[in-house]
Amino acid sequence: MQTFIPRGVCSRQIVFETENNILTHVKFSGGCPGNLQAVAALVEGMPVDEVIHRLKGIGCGDKPTSCADQLARALEQSK
Numbered sequence: 001m002q003t004f005i006p007r008g009v010c011s012r013q014i015v016f017e018t019e020n021n022i023l024t025h026v027k028f029s030g031g032c033p034g035n036l037q038a039v040a041a042l043v044e045g046m047p048v049d050e051v052i053h054r055l056k057g058i059g060c061g062d063k064p065t066s067c068a069d070q071l072a073r074a075l076e077q078s079k
Contacts, residue, residue, distance in 0.1 A: 001025070004074035009060065011036065011067045014074050021048050023075070031067050039068055048075050 004014045011031035017024050023043055028036035043051045052072045060066035065073075 002074070002078055004070070004077070006067065006070035006074075008063060008065045009067050009070055011070065014067075014071055016071070016074060016078075018048055018075075018078065022046070023048055023051050026071065028067060028071075036067055039071070043071070048079070052076055 001015055001017050004016070006012070006014055009031065011028045013029040015025075015027045015029075023046055026040040026044055028040065039055075043055070052075050054072075055068040056072035056076075058066045058068045058072075060069075
């Protein structure tokens with residue numbers, strides 16, 4: 001398991017695990033529970049590079065980042 005502290009978003013922590021370049025587990029602490037559970041359910045089982053490609057750069061309202069973007073950054077940092 002790896003832990004990432006997001007910046008500029010409501011979520012306080014992202015815990016994730018990868019195996020053979022596949023995202024196998026994601027859990028957000030804080031933030032919008034329903035939306036973040038949905039994001040986790042959609043990306044678990046996907047290749048890490050695909051998750052990064054799909055989520056990187058997504059903003060939230062007028063913010064230049066989002067919890068999804070922060071997950072992409074966490075995955076990039078872990079590579």
